[in-house]
Amino acid sequence: MPELPEVETVVRELRPRILDIPLISAELLRPDLLKASPVGAESFADFFRGRRFISLERRGKFLIFTLDDGRRLLAHLGMTGAFAVACEGDSQPAHLCSVYHFTGGLRLDHVDARRLGRLALYPPGADIPVLRLLGAEPLDPGFGPDTLLALVRSRGGAARRVRAIHPLLLDQSLIAGVGNIYASEALFRAGIRPQRRASRVGPASLRRLAPAIQEVLREAIRASGTTFDDYRRVDGRPGEFALQLNVYGREGQPCRVCGTPVKRIVLGGRSAFYCPRCQK
Template sequence: MPELPEVEVTRLSFADRIAGAEVLDVHLGKPLRWPLGCEARRLVGQTVQRVTRRGKYLLLHLNEGIVLMHLGMSGSLRFAVSLPELGVHDHFELRTSRGVLRLHDPRRFGAVVFAASLDDASARKLLDHLGVEPLEAGFDPDAFHRALKLRRASIKQVLLAGDIVVGVGNIYASEALFRAGIRPSLRADRLSKPRALRLHGAIVSVLQRALAMGGSTLRDFSSAEGQSGYFQMDAMVYGREGQACRICGSPIRSIRQGQRSTFFCPQCQKL
């Protein structure tokens, strides 16, 4: 599933190129997770002013309204002057004066939703519950520690929930917890302030590293230019069950938390 670095890599790969483009036509394929929320023709003739991101949502700001896009479990975007003929898994396409933006999503857990503004009920339903952005100044270490003290769930599950800090998905939660030396099953409210601050720093550094490496390509992720990411080759624990820890040599272990695989080193993450 594309996480925050992959979504930001996607944004950076086409945002400048599509800015200022006029929407010429819209194609809708099979239904996605939610309906578009307007007639497709409402987008035609509008201009894409800029592309921003909130958590794992890409926001295409038009001169009248916003298109919110989520890549779901298997989605990816392409943007090019021209693209091959639409395939069976291509479910949304925005044809513009500067190129074609296409959502490819085999599992159809992605979403494309129109909202009149960020204050619109449809936008607020998707965005209002999201936590702070981990790569922005609002991600305050002390506030992070205070929020963790209110949670009795495991720290891994709290990170995945996304309402304290947004976008730290399964891959990067495992990696950040390893770098902070914290066992994924530890209750969030039992983290001391020094350990919470260490985790805060690990989250930032892991996400920055992933962004610099183009994200992670485990199955089919690639940027809007078709480029794969390479962070998975740099991972310390994720996807390395049974392999030697790069620090202590102990075999990496895997457990299930909330129906997701969590990877950790039993020696480097004792508590």
């Protein structure tokens, strides 16, 4: 599943290719991808015709495309979503969900094999409710050990005591953009076992965790994200961060620090990976 570094990579790579280029038309091939959208599928083509994108931003795992008249397209890649830059005349990719035709022969393909992603269209000035539910941006300058300490402590007594730290990091209303891969990797760097109850993680460990989250996200962005199966950069190349993973997807393989076999555990229905020796 694309997480913060993968979505950030897509945003950074799309900006120089699609911004300020007039759109000729757009098509929605899979209307079921339009979810909780104030503007309906019947208006999809009109929404984009003759306009151009003037900005593209990321918030959590969402992409926010803004048109020159202030309308916005919200996109979430779900498990298998991707945007790919193509040329008119290139063959149509499998699982095409929406497509954007620009002047100059540029085409933007949006594919999603499992269609667990989402698109939504907003008129100028319209609120995007789902963005208000998102928690802190871990790469914001203001995010630090104190932020993380306050966020974890603020999750309420009973709920916090029974909750393991790994699922807590996946909670998008707490920290936006962290998913399975980077939660496991950040906990490894901070020396914290994923199944440790959040309430039992001491302040010193939490203070190590904040920079660990930021480090792993920044390094992953530098490597253009992690490709396990579906994620691709906008030109079709894979991200390179899989080569640098310490624990994620490495069950049974030796820990890169101490050689102990990496373990996998399922928490809240999601796999977490850890070194039983390096992480306490």
